[in-house]
Amino acid sequence: MNAILKVEGLKVEFEHPLGAVKAVDDVSFALLPGERLGLAGESGSGKSTMALSILRMIKPPGRITGGRVSLDGTELSALDHEGMRHLRLAGIAMVPQGSMNSLNPVIRIKAQFADAFRDHGLKLTSAELETRVAELLRTVGLPPHVANLYPHELSGGMKQRACIAIAICLRPKVIIADEPTSALDVVVQRQVMETLARVQRDLGCAIILVGHDMGLMAQFVDRLGVMYAGRLVELAPIAEIITRPRHPYTQALISSLPSLEKRGAMQGIPGLAPLLRDLPPGCAFHPRCPRAEARCTTEKPAVREVAPNQQAACHFA
Amino acid sequence: MTPLLEARHVTKRYGTNTALSDLSMSIDTSKPAITAVVGESGSGKTTLARMILGLVPPSEGQVLYQGQDMARLSGPQRRQFRRDVQAVFQDPYEVYNPFYRVDHVLTTPVRNFNLASSRAEGRTMIENALRAVGLRPEEILGRYPHQLSGGQRQRIMVARAVLMKPKLIVADEPVSMVDASLRATILTSLRKLTDEMGISIIYITHDLATAYQVSDNILVMYRACVAEAGAVERVVKHPQHPYTQLLISSIPQVSTTRDWLDDEGDQKTAATPSPHGCRFVERCPVAMPKCSTTLPPLYRTEPARAAACFQHEASPELPNGALNEVLTPTA
Ligand SMILES: Nc1ncnc2c1ncn2[C@@H]1O[C@H](COP(=O)(O)OP(=O)(O)OP(=O)(O)O)[C@@H](O)[C@H]1O
Numbered sequence: 158m159n160a161i162l163k164v165e166g167l168k169v170e171f172e173h174p175l176g177a178v179k180a181v182d183d184v185s186f187a188l189l190p191g192e193r194l195g196l197a198g199e200s201g202s203g204k205s206t207m208a209l210s211i212l213r214m215i216k217p218p219g220r221i222t223g224g225r226v227s228l229d230g231t232e233l234s235a236l237d238h239e240g241m242r243h244l245r246l247a248g249i250a251m252v253p254q255g256s257m258n259s260l261n262p263v264i265r266i267k268a269q270f271a272d273a274f275r276d277h278g279l280k281l282t283s284a285e286l287e288t289r290v291a292e293l294l295r296t297v298g299l300p301p302h303v304a305n306l307y308p309h310e311l312s313g314g315m316k317q318r319a320c321i322a323i324a325i326c327l328r329p330k331v332i333i334a335d336e337p338t339s340a341l342d343v344v345v346q347r348q349v350m351e352t353l354a355r356v357q358r359d360l361g362c363a364i365i366l367v368g369h370d371m372g373l374m375a376q377f378v379d380r381l382g383v384m385y386a387g388r389l390v391e392l393a394p395i396a397e398i399i400t401r402p403r404h405p406y407t408q409a410l411i412s413s414l415p416s417l418e419k420r421g422a423m424q425g426i427p428g429l430a431p432l433l434r435d436l437p438p439g440c441a442f443h444p445r446c447p448r449a450e451a452r453c454t455t456e457k458p459a460v461r462e463v464a465p466n467q468q469a470a471c472h473f474a
Numbered sequence: 475m476t477p478l479l480e481a482r483h484v485t486k487r488y489g490t491n492t493a494l495s496d497l498s499m500s501i502d503t504s505k506p507a508i509t510a511v512v513g514e515s516g517s518g519k520t521t522l523a524r525m526i527l528g529l530v531p532p533s534e535g536q537v538l539y540q541g542q543d544m545a546r547l548s549g550p551q552r553r554q555f556r557r558d559v560q561a562v563f564q565d566p567y568e569v570y571n572p573f574y575r576v577d578h579v580l581t582t583p584v585r586n587f588n589l590a591s592s593r594a595e596g597r598t599m600i601e602n603a604l605r606a607v608g609l610r611p612e613e614i615l616g617r618y619p620h621q622l623s624g625g626q627r628q629r630i631m632v633a634r635a636v637l638m639k640p641k642l643i644v645a646d647e648p649v650s651m652v653d654a655s656l657r658a659t660i661l662t663s664l665r666k667l668t669d670e671m672g673i674s675i676i677y678i679t680h681d682l683a684t685a686y687q688v689s690d691n692i693l694v695m696y697r698a699c700v701a702e703a704g705a706v707e708r709v710v711k712h713p714q715h716p717y718t719q720l721l722i723s724s725i726p727q728v729s730t731t732r733d734w735l736d737d738e739g740d741q742k743t744a745a746t747p748s749p750h751g752c753r754f755v756e757r758c759p760v761a762m763p764k765c766s767t768t769l770p771p772l773y774r775t776e777p778a779r780a781a782a783c784f785q786h787e788a789s790p791e792l793p794n795g796a797l798n799e800v801l802t803p804t805a
């Protein structure tokens with residue numbers, strides 16, 4: 158099957174007086190049509206930067222310093238400003254991190270949709286807008302009267318669904334959802350994820366889900382990419398990740414999840430995430446890695462195929 | 475023995491909205507334990523915390539500190555209360571002044587409460603408190619707030635609480651802003667405070683899985699009322715209230731069995747809610763006719779737990795005020 162989205166050697170740096178911060182360091186992956194891909198990793202590992210850079214939405218002091226992204230065969234860097242604007246929402250739609258709290262508080266939900274349509278040069282009569290919005294709200298399980306409410310009149314779960322509805326208003330081929338449920342309680346989280354799954358089925362699109370909850374990833378995605386210090390250190394089908402993680406960091410992420418089976422089994426990852434502008438030599442994970450050996454302190458492990466469809470960046474994977 | 479804190483028939487209303495309804499419980503810190511308070515957004519968890527901390531007065535009922543009504547503490551009693559009971563909140567960023575080094579939030583209480591007899595002693599106390607929460611003092615002291623991660627800033631808040639050698643820490647969503655691995659680290663250090671320093675903790679969260687991991691007892695709140703309470707092991711392994719059951723089945727598990735999204739989950743039922751009936755009736759898959767008209771009391775289904783649900787009406791009622799009987803101390 159041909160990839161719908163292809164990311165090759167993507168690099169993003171943030172300028173900093175003490176040296177460049179490599180927030181995304183040579184990341185490559187391909188997303189298949191209709192696939193659900195997860196991107197997991199600790200806070201600061203570069204997940205959001207990665208997601209934003211796919212859409213070329215990195216702002217200074219950040220800069221894309223290398224790599225290629227193509228959607229359905231079209232290279233995105235070849236697009237002009239206008240083409241790129243059209244691609245957002247219509248090609249790839251983003252539900253940014255914290256978006257439910259960044260809905261404009263002084264305008265009604267309906268008007269937030271109108272903004273998105275106008276941005277894409279769609280001139281709708283108010284009757285047309287009314288119908289489209291009601292239809293989109295229904296798709297995410299919200300009643301039509303929500304269109305006339307202000308964001309503060311909605312619960313967290315409703316706001317998040319409204320954001321999804323806005324994101325899908327131009328029927329994108331790919332949805333990137335950055336931590337869409339991390340502020341919600343579990344019951345509402347499941348409703349929102351059900352909504353996302355249904356929307357995906359209806360549109361037949363692919364999803365990139367960004368987050369750090371391995372339980373959510375286990376239940377939702379087909380494949381998972383694990384990021385550490387700006388690199389994609391493991392990428393494999395989710396069942397492989399759960400039953401046989403190859404990278405010690407992936408294992409650590411799984412162990413940090415609170416289990417409902419056994420009390421006291423939850424284990425944090427020792428030490429701190431490294432400073433991206435001052436990474437440890439060799440494998441960036443070595444100061445925290447239970448399996449580190451001498452070689453790890455000097456030799457940077459390359460991303461390699463460790464099994465069919467499974468890649469990892471660890472000397473011993 | 476007089477408990478450190480006691481809530482007696484405490485109700486809090488905001489206008490016509492009841493945020494917490496007729497809760498009675500006491501916190502006996504002579505047997506240190508972690509009690510989790512779990513429930514969805516708006517269920518009244520923070521309201522409970524703020525009343526225990528004396529930050530808001532109850533609309534009805536009383537909160538007692540060492541047997542004294544909180545509203546009528548003397549100056550010295552109030553001062554003692556402010557040492558005995560410490561708070562840790564969700565987002566500590568606003569506690570920090572961006573222009574001061576983080577040391578400031580630690581030296582201020584040492585000075586204000588005369589915790590140390592010399593600068594050197596104060597410094598040692600601060601370093602010990604930082605170590606108690608798993609931080610290396612040399613990596614923390616002398617830095618500015620923006621130079622630390624969210625998880626480090628949150629742990630400094632816990633260290634500040636520890637400095638006061640409190641009997642109780644009330645932690646309201648202390649880890650909901652940090653990622654999963656740091657959550658585990660911070661909660662493990664909270665557990666140590668109870669086990670090694672004898673500090674009791676009220677851990678407020680909407681995350682039942684972390685509550686299970688660190689706490690001894692649990693209160694599950696639903697719309698201003700206690701839905702279920704008891705020893706955490708029993709409540710989580712065998713939930714008896716349909717709301718607790720829904721909460722548990724909603725947690726996505728790391729497993730190759732993928733049934734999370736297929737689950738029937740939360741369904742609106744045909745039952746009509748009534749102000750006098752069970753608050754969960756509109757969402758309850760096993761509601762009975764009487765659930766719409768009568769508020770279920772807590773039934774003591776086992777020595778160490780109770781559930782407010784008519785499915786358990788064969789069990790004896792737990793008198794309001796006896797909640798503590800089902801909360802078991804660890805020690
Ligand atoms: N505007 C910016 N200026 C400077 N550095 C930035 C900026 N945005 C991000 N960074 C840096 O890039 C790195 C990656 O950040 P990013 O937000 O992508 O992480 P993340 O994995 O999404 O984390 P989280 O789980 O907290 O959302 C971090 O080290 C961060 O400090």
Ligand SMILES: Nc1ncnc2c1ncn2[C@@H]1O[C@H](COP(=O)(O)OP(=O)(O)OP(=O)(O)O)[C@@H](O)[C@H]1O
Pocket residue numbers: 488491492493494513514515516517518519520521522680
């Ligand atoms: N200062 C206030 N003024 C008016 N209503 C309030 C106030 N504080 C809380 N409430 C209301 O009381 C109820 C309980 O709120 P509370 O903050 O205790 O819930 P919570 O369980 O802590 O929720 P969350 O998980 O969202 O923090 C809610 O309906 C809330 O809107």
Ligand code: SF4
Pocket residue numbers: 404405406440441442443444446447448449450453458470471472473474
């Ligand atoms: S390369 Fe070495 S340090 Fe890095 S993850 Fe593998 S074993 Fe650990």
Ligand code: SF4
Pocket residue numbers: 715716717752753754755758759760761762765770782783784785
């Ligand atoms: S009392 Fe009735 S409605 Fe309430 S939880 Fe029990 S069965 Fe359901």
Ligand SMILES: [Mg+2]
Pocket residue numbers: 204205206254335
């Ligand atoms: Mg992010």
Ligand SMILES: [Mg+2]
Pocket residue numbers: 519520521
């Ligand atoms: Mg709260």
